[in-house]
Amino acid sequence: MKVAVVGGGPAGLYLSLLLKKADPDHEVVVFERNPPGATYGWGVVFSDRTLTSFREADPKTYTQITDDFIIWDAIDVRYRDEVIRCGGQVFSGISRKALLSILTERCEELGVGLEFEHEIVGLTALSDFDLVVGADGIRSSVRAAHEDAFRPRFDDGSSRYIWLGTRHLFDSFTFVFRSNEDGFFQAHAYPFDGSFSTFIVECDEASWRRAGLHEADEATSIAYCQELFSSDLGGHRLESNNSKWINFITLKNRKWHHENVVLLGDAAHTAHFSIGSGTKLAMEDSIALVDSLETHRDIGAALDDYQLERKPRVERFQEAARQSQTYFENTSRYVHMEPMQFAFHLLSRSGRIDYDDLRMRDPHFVGSVDRWFLRQASDERLTPAFAAPPAFAPIHIRALPVSNRVAVNVDPSYSAVEGVPVQGELEVAARTGAGLVFTDVIAVSERARITPGCPGLYNDEQREVWRGALGRARAVSTASFIATLSHSGPRGATRPRTLGADLPLRHGQWGLVAASPLPYTRRSAVPEEMGRAHMTEVLEDFDAAARRASAAGFDGLELNLAHGYLLSTFLSPLTNHRSDDYGGGLESRLRFPIEVFEAVRAAAGRMPVGIRLGASDWARGGIDLEDAVDVARRFEERGCAFVRAAAGQTVPGFTPRYDPYFLTHYADRLRNEVGLPTIATGDIATIDHVNTIVAGGRADLCLLRV
Incomplete structure (x- = not known):
């Protein structure tokens, strides 16, 4: 099979090496408009589950990537000059440049054709290829050539962010929240090698404009952020890599393939950076597409199978990312919360991680949440040594005492x-506790x-x-x-x-x-x-x-x-x-x-x-x-x-x-x-749900389905 891959990012390179590894007789050519090694952005984050699929797909690149990893197992939330840490959050980071270098070398080793500084304009030049893969990002020219078939939808986020780096090495995935006379700002920071950390600054549109950042050049923007977060940077500067203030764009496509053209990675979908899924999803697309092509001799059947396999999975991630994005676009709504509740709310923001998940990962953190919650609920001045989960904490609705946070409906x-x-219906409901x-x-x-x-x-x-x-x-x-x-x-x-x-x-x-x-x-x-x-x-x-x-x-x-x-x-x-x-x-x-x-x-x-x-x-x-x-x-x-x-x-x-x-x-x-x-x-449906909602300050009671 003769395959043209447009785009030399992680998705395109990984797909190409996997195709060539699966069948050396495949002729695979990557067309990348930028020179070798050129990249924008800083670090890439992976989770343990992602690494398993990489190990199975290509052990050699898996070993090279993991040898280059920096690993951490905690999330820190810095809010009101307190640091709340939750452990058990195992993630790995690698510089985007190092990742691209590993994938490029593996492609060369396997005989993939690499055409750098070669921009594809229209698809007529690729008419003799059996399969054309659009791995050319959110502004995909491949997708644009068949836009009526793919039917993309773009949704702009409401906040502004700028992707920066720093030589200060964070030892965790760190969320920092700072306020000043202009408004409320937050940073998403994480290490990705032994020298650098990613440092993304985000704020709402109103704060961005009050700060004059809508008129600022790159140097002025960096100086503003550096001063605002100076206490978090350990004396280091913020650095840029063609960094600009932008809105995050969520992309969804009605279809992922048309005739012999297929999309993957950011050309097919995007998910907000706050759940760290972009590169992960792109490379998993590559694995799934190769599996489908190996399973089905007919290209059309293979592309159908690929879409059926990947699209629902990606959409679930996009939904979690949407909820996470909505949270970060509205963090000022929660500034009244105490640091412990603020941190719990953040950690459970996407709907993928709940109270029981956090308790398994870090029982000390959840125990602290329980004790803080009971102290607030009972107006106790002393912190108890042990506390029941939040679902069982009392509350008053005006003068009415309620013994726990569970409600039921007859x-x-x-x-x-x-x-x-x-007769008896009210009694049955009362017996639920x-x-x-x-x-x-x-x-x-x-x-x-x-x-x-x-x-x-x-x-x-x-x-x-x-x-x-x-x-x-x-x-x-x-x-x-x-x-x-x-x-x-x-x-x-x-x-x-x-x-x-x-x-x-x-x-x-x-x-x-x-x-x-x-x-x-x-x-x-x-x-x-x-x-x-x-x-x-x-x-x-x-x-x-x-x-x-x-x-x-x-x-x-x-x-x-x-x-x-x-x-x-x-x-x-x-x-x-x-x-x-x-x-x-x-x-x-x-x-x-x-x-x-x-x-x-x-x-x-x-x-x-x-x-x-x-x-x-x-x-x-x-x-x-x-x-x-x-x-x-x-x-x-x-x-x-x-x-x-x-x-x-x-x-x-x-x-x-x-x-x-x-x-x-x-x-x-x-x-x-x-x-x-x-x-x-x-x-x-569960007490876990009640604990998650109530501890995070999303509601005071929950109507439980019984």
Whole structure:
């Protein structure tokens, strides 16, 4: 096979030597526009897992690379003049120049053709090759020749960074955070040989501009960074290698191959430098492509196999990198955190490393986190010698004591009769050991039910049944109990969800109301647009339900502003098309939900009242997280005690995004920007998840799936 490889970086060189090693009869030619040894950037980082695949692919280069490695097993976080170290993080570094030299020598040894200072413009010159490989980076000319087929998408990051080096040798992967009158800056530093360390400086756009770095030349930029991080450089200077301030660009391609052309490395994908995966992913692409070509005689089948094998794996890394990038673009959000929590949050930022992982790697570090967390949670002045994990630390929601950080929700059974709740459901939830138990949504009136089998709090009989249920639950648990008050709005008068979602009742329907006369689904009944009389009636219903909840003995209340039910129809522009004082901009759309909250708050007495907030509609033109932060602030100003972050279901055609702990980042934003205690939701299935979220300050409690 005759193969043209465009690009002489690690991906292209490694692919070429592996192809030639697999079959010496292959004719492999590398075309590189730069002279031999020319490179930009400083060091390259690898993990243990990566090294295993390199050893199996080519033992000789593996040995040469590892002989040149500098190895460390710790991550340091320097914040507020404290250094927090977490061990067990084994990584290896090598200079990019040394890596390229090793790969180039191996290519020459195996007979790979190396055409340096040879730029390929268009692919017509390569028409006699059986396979053309685009390994020419993010600005790939190979990809550009078939852009309509590859369909690349470029996403610019919001922060600015500059890639520098220093002769100061760090002994760990070090994250440094410094602030001055211009803003908040961070450095990512790591050693890569016995003489140099990489030193990447990153900051948000506003800090970059306030510092005048948008107008600065290279020397001025280096001088600024050197002064800012002088205490971290051990008297050494920062050095440049054609370094410029840039935004990180994330690249994804719909397809990785077209006809006899295939992409790998940065031509196919990029992942944020904060998880150190760029060169690793590129060289693993090379291994996978060679394996596919060896397995399939047909080139088309081989390229299909390569894409099927690599694309999903890379996309998982890109998702972790996206979360890590988002963290570093918003570190100023967390400056209020104490150093221990700040460090834990950083280490668990990408979703790939959690509390249990860190405990296995460095039990001393996690023990320090546990002790710090318990001291903060219990207001103890002395540091305990031993502390349970954060999931088991107490918390107060206003004056309400909660024994641990686990919350559970009573699952809906749709078995209530005329709003009277089913006996035993609250007790079952209480036996889980959770510190906080939420009821199923409780209808504030007969017309507020989702189905005929939903529980209510709209008459005294229901109140007394709830009182008895709470008494039995308290006999088996120390949990606190929260009643979730709700009105179904346009999603009412439906059959039980066990028969299908949002199926209208065949018989016995009742009239529906909403912010605007928009049916929830095409088969749903059209709700009546609420007028002032309707609003007054609903306000009275919520007021009465809150008073009954207090009399029944609940410890707190939650107001449901999510999932397309009545109050969320006012919040979202997708469901609120009103032209009066209750429609239009966000402030007007908030008017009625705030009226309801204030009525419930007044009726609740000393009980804390929180909200379940739809933090995103997951639909174009709907509520997004920026809106949700604004909404949460308005409720916090009016005495809201907590917020449970939810998303979607405002309209049926929503598009969810399932990340690790997929709703936790909503709770994170609300907690750390608004300052409200938050409850994270979203398929949180283990105590490990709870520990990770709570210890990192992403939420105060977690709704556990049980």
